[in-house]
Amino acid sequence: MSAYIPALEGNHKPIDRYTAAHFGVGMLLCFSKVPFSWAAVGAVAFEMAEDKIKRANPSVFPVPTPDTKANALWDVMALMVGWGVGDLVERAWE
Numbered sequence: 001m002s003a004y005i006p007a008l009e010g011n012h013k014p015i016d017r018y019t020a021a022h023f024g025v026g027m028l029l030c031f032s033k034v035p036f037s038w039a040a041v042g043a044v045a046f047e048m049a050e051d052k053i054k055r056a057n058p059s060v061f062p063v064p065t066p067d068t069k070a071n072a073l074w075d076v077m078a079l080m081v082g083w084g085v086g087d088l089v090e091r092a093w094e
Contacts, residue, residue, distance in 0.1 A: 014070040026082025
């Protein structure tokens with residue numbers, strides 16, 4: 001059973017339910033040894049292209065509405081923080 005939170009639906013709030021996914025992707029990229037700079041550039045590139053991809057292929061996204069600039073910024077930051085947390089976890093395991 002999952003908790004549905006209407007306020008987190010869509011891409012209009014700075015932080016939505018997909019922000020956590022960006023955080024997780026950041027951790028996975030760190031664990032996969034992708035350099036931080038590549039992860040950050042990739043996140044920015046994805047956010048810049050995401051709305052165009054949504055318009056061309058709306059069925060690929062659960063919520064194909066355009067992201068606000070604040071939402072895109074928070075998603076990039078979440079990925080970078082996730083990468084940083086992943087790095088801390090890796091260092092703790094050494």
